Amino acid sequence: MNPSPASALNPFSTPSSIPTAFSSANSLPPSPRGARAPRVRSSRRLTPQTISSQSSERLSSAFVASGSPASLAHPASSPSSRPEQSASPSAPASPTPAPSTARLAAVHLPQAPQAGDLSDFSAAFSSGDATGASRFASDRVATSTAVAAGKGAGETGSFSPTERDCLSPQQQHRELVSPYVGQMLLEDMLTGRMVEDACARLYYMGKTAGFVHLYTGQEAVSSGVIKLLRPDDAVVSTYRDHVHATSKGVPVREVMAELFGKATGCSKGRGGSMHMFSKEHNMIGGFAFIGEQIPVALGYAFSAAYRRFAMGDKSDPKADQVAVCFLGDGTTNMGQLYEALNIAALSKLPIIFVVENNNWAIGMAAQRSTAIPAVWQRAESFGVAGVEVDGMDVLAVRGAARRAIDRARRGEGPTLIEALTYRFRGHSVADPDEMRAVKQKEAWVVRDPIKSFEEELKRLGYANDETIAATRTKVKALVDDAVKFAETSPDPDVQECGQFIFAPPYADAGKPEPLTKEQLHEYAVALKQELDAKARVKAGDKTPQPSVLQSDNPPIVID
Numbered sequence: 001m002n003p004s005p006a007s008a009l010n011p012f013s014t015p016s017s018i019p020t021a022f023s024s025a026n027s028l029p030p031s032p033r034g035a036r037a038p039r040v041r042s043s044r045r046l047t048p049q050t051i052s053s054q055s056s057e058r059l060s061s062a063f064v065a066s067g068s069p070a071s072l073a074h075p076a077s078s079p080s081s082r083p084e085q086s087a088s089p090s091a092p093a094s095p096t097p098a099p100s101t102a103r104l105a106a107v108h109l110p111q112a113p114q115a116g117d118l119s120d121f122s123a124a125f126s127s128g129d130a131t132g133a134s135r136f137a138s139d140r141v142a143t144s145t146a147v148a149a150g151k152g153a154g155e156t157g158s159f160s161p162t163e164r165d166c167l168s169p170q171q172q173h174r175e176l177v178s179p180y181v182g183q184m185l186l187e188d189m190l191t192g193r194m195v196e197d198a199c200a201r202l203y204y205m206g207k208t209a210g211f212v213h214l215y216t217g218q219e220a221v222s223s224g225v226i227k228l229l230r231p232d233d234a235v236v237s238t239y240r241d242h243v244h245a246t247s248k249g250v251p252v253r254e255v256m257a258e259l260f261g262k263a264t265g266c267s268k269g270r271g272g273s274m275h276m277f278s279k280e281h282n283m284i285g286g287f288a289f290i291g292e293q294i295p296v297a298l299g300y301a302f303s304a305a306y307r308r309f310a311m312g313d314k315s316d317p318k319a320d321q322v323a324v325c326f327l328g329d330g331t332t333n334m335g336q337l338y339e340a341l342n343i344a345a346l347s348k349l350p351i352i353f354v355v356e357n358n359n360w361a362i363g364m365a366a367q368r369s370t371a372i373p374a375v376w377q378r379a380e381s382f383g384v385a386g387v388e389v390d391g392m393d394v395l396a397v398r399g400a401a402r403r404a405i406d407r408a409r410r411g412e413g414p415t416l417i418e419a420l421t422y423r424f425r426g427h428s429v430a431d432p433d434e435m436r437a438v439k440q441k442e443a444w445v446v447r448d449p450i451k452s453f454e455e456e457l458k459r460l461g462y463a464n465d466e467t468i469a470a471t472r473t474k475v476k477a478l479v480d481d482a483v484k485f486a487e488t489s490p491d492p493d494v495q496e497c498g499q500f501i502f503a504p505p506y507a508d509a510g511k512p513e514p515l516t517k518e519q520l521h522e523y524a525v526a527l528k529q530e531l532d533a534k535a536r537v538k539a540g541d542k543t544p545q546p547s548v549l550q551s552d553n554p555p556i557v558i559d
Contacts, residue, residue, distance in 0.1 A: 174393070174395045174396050174399050175395050175398045175399035175402060176395075177395065177398070179462040179463075182453075182457050182460070182462045182463070183457075183462070183463070183471070184227065185223050185224075185227060185394050185398075185453065186450070186453060186454065186457065186463075186468075186471060187471060187474070187475060188219075188222075188223040188227055188246070188247055189219040189220065189222075189223045189394065189449065189450050189453065190450060190471065190472060190475040191246050191252065191475050191478065191479070192215060192219045192222060192223070192242070192243035192246055192247065193216060193219055193450060194475055194476060194479040195242055195243065195246060195252060195255065195256070195479055195482075196214045196215055196216045196242060196243065196425075197216070198256070198479050198482075198483055199212060199214060199242065199256075199259055199273075199429075200212075200214060200425070200429055202259070202260075202483070203429045204429070207260065207487070208259050208260055208261075208273075209261075210261075210272045210273055210274075211239070211272075211273060211274060211288070211428060211430075212259075212273045212428055212429045212430075213239050213240040213273065213274070213427065213428045213429075214240070214242075214423070214425045214428075214429065215240050215242060215243040215244075215423070216423060216424045216425050217358075217421065217422050217423050217424035217425075217444070217445075217448070217449070218240075218243075218356055218358060218391065218421045218422070218423055218449075219243060219394075219449055219450060220391060220392055220393060220394035220397055220419075220421070220449035220453070221354065221356050221391045221397055221419045221421055222243045222244050222247045223247055223394055223397075223398075224394045224395070224396070224397025224398040224400075224401055224419075225324060225352075225354055225397060225398075225401040225417075226244065226247035226248050226324070227247060227398070228398060228401050228402055228405055229248070229322070229324065229405070230321065231249070231281070231282065232282060232321045233282060233321050233322050233323070233324065234282045234284050234297070234300045234321070234322075234323040234324065235247075235248045235282065235283050235284065235323075235324050235326070236284045236285065236287075236293045236294075236296050236297035236300065236323060236324070236325045236326065237276070237283070237284075237285065237286045237287070237293065237326050238286060238287060238290070238293060238326055238327060238328060238331075239273070239274040239286055239287065239288050239290075240286075240328075241273075241274065241275075241276045241285075241286030242255055242259070242273065242276065244276070244283070244286070244326060245266065245276040245278065245281075245283050245286075248278070248281050248282070248283045249281045249283075250266050250276065250278045250281050250283055251266075251482075252478055252479060252481075252482040253481070253482045253485045253486070254266040254278070255276060255482070256479075256482035256483055256485065256486040257269070257482075257485060257486040257489050258271060258272065258273075258276060259272070259273055259486065260486040260487065260489070261491070261492070262486055262489035262490065262491060262492070263489065263490050263491060263492045263493070264485070264486075264489040264490070265486075265489075266278045266283075267285075268492060268500075269491070269492045270492070270500065271285075271286075273286075274286050274287070274288045275287075275288065284296060284297070284300065290327070290328065290330060290331040290334060291327070291331050291334035291335075291336040291337065292336070293325060293326075293327065294325055294327065294331075294334075294336040294337055294340045294353075295336060295339075295340065297323045297324070297325035297340075297351060298323075298325075298340045298343060298344060298349065298351060300323040300351075301322070301323040301344065301349040301350050301351035301414075302343075302347065302349055304319070304320075304321045304322070304323070304350055305347060305348070305349050305350060305411075307319060308320065308411075309411070320350070320408075320409040320411075321350070322350040322351065322352060322405055322408040322409060323349075323350065323351045323352070324351075324352045324354060325340075325351060325352070325353050325354065326354050326356060327353065327354070327355055327356070328355070328356055328357070328358065328361065329355060329356070329357040329358065329359065329360075329361060329366050329370070329375060330360075330361025330362070330364070330366075330369070331355075332355055332370070332375050332378070333361075333369060333370060337353070338378075338382070340353075341353070341378075341379060341381075341382040341384055341414070341416070342382050344382075344384065344413065344414040345382040345383045345384050345413060345414060348411060348412065348413035348414070349413065349414055350408035350409065350411070350413075350414075351408065351414045352401070352404045352405065352408060352414065352415050352416075352417065353379075353414065353415070353416040353417070354401075354417050354419060355375050355376075355416065355417065355418045355419065356391065356419055356421055357375060357391070357418055357419060357420050357421065358421050358422050358423045359422060360423070360427070360435070360436065362427045362431075363427065363431075363435040365435075374388070374418070375416070375418040376388045376416055376417070376418040378416075379415075379416035384413070384414050384415065384416055385404070385407065385413075385414070385415045385416070386415075386416045386418070387400050387403075387404070387415065387416070387417050387418070388418045388420065389417060389418070389419050389420070390419075390420060391419030391420045391421030392420070392421055392422070392447045392448075392449045392452065393449065393452070394449060394453055395453075395456075397417075397419055400417050401417065403415075404417060422444040422447075424441070424444070424445060424448075454468050
């Protein structure tokens, strides 16, 4: 049974179907003109008057949380939170936010301030008020611990409708994990952080060179998504690709050697910081120019879908592989994304677009360059499921990613995940990072995804100070070993400078032997038989016509 438009867009739906582009009918089901599937998350209509208010709500909800699990009350069910009862008589009337934004306000903001208060709170935070961010780091752990202890069960938690309606989208997505998975995620995030710290240190010592962009602060996104993938799934990255590579399984030694430009690097020293590549691990590479990775990821997803649906290759264990395309918020203003969203939706391709929204495109703040800052909403225009998630919370990212991956494997098409995150360093190691306010950076650092996750593991009883210290020591030894390996590895052979640049010329590939007259005659006879057989079928002859050209031993074919 084909899914309804609602299930096609809903990342939590389970029905599966063959993508239209690969079905035998190759036609869209009839639907009334203008009919649109409901959104994954509701929001009020965007107008120039509401964009500014919505941006403020997003900024506020990204930084602060409620004081305790008991305060997770929906505004509609809490009399004290209703605007008509709590607003000051002298305060100007403000529009009531849509359910989704109201729920965000109730969950993430202290004492559930009204929509009219959001702009003031956002302005205070932007000017350097780090109190809310400090509260988020501790209260989010308390909330998630309470959820894990009594509100959920199983893989991702099972909430009653009432309980789920009181949780933010980020908390709805959070995934409950075992101690083993928790340890694995912590090790992966620590590996990424220490690799980047070593990279910065070595760059300033003059041991590495080139353009280097660090991922520090965004580790929860990489670990939350990539550690759910299979080895045959593909990751297509940006110029900020070191941590994506280590999360995908590329050995830390090879990543570090590539940063040094050594022959033992994953790209043989030819790619450097921005071009990590490993065919063995399906790390399809980092791309230096923004947007150019998107068509590559789309092509990988198309090839997987084509093998599965057009060629019927469902017995292949790779038949349901997926592609994950990472991109930044600045790239979402490039045309490649919208072309890819259109094609991905049209053919229900198994691709996940992960937008790492760190609020800055080099030195350009998102609010100055983007008319609609809520990137996930843009997916709706193409019929693609869009999800916003807390990119500083590895379990929130993991929960959203699991649903997106499951949808892709079921043949339900693409998902766009917008992960709200922040980079702790400048755009590159050469960037003094003077564009961003110091207090703003300090407020985000309080939400360090690694420290927050360590505290959560301790609260859950999965770790303590001693085990965390041991994990840090283990990862540090791994990174130190990688640095020594890179330093002592050989440089690429200068004689190989011209290799692996152009495809080998035809002369080097070897010319085929000339055809004999007998071979030409054999092909001509077979071709005439084929044409005669097609003519008989066209004339109405229903007798099976054997095809010489399609037999197990066809004659040589001239191209």
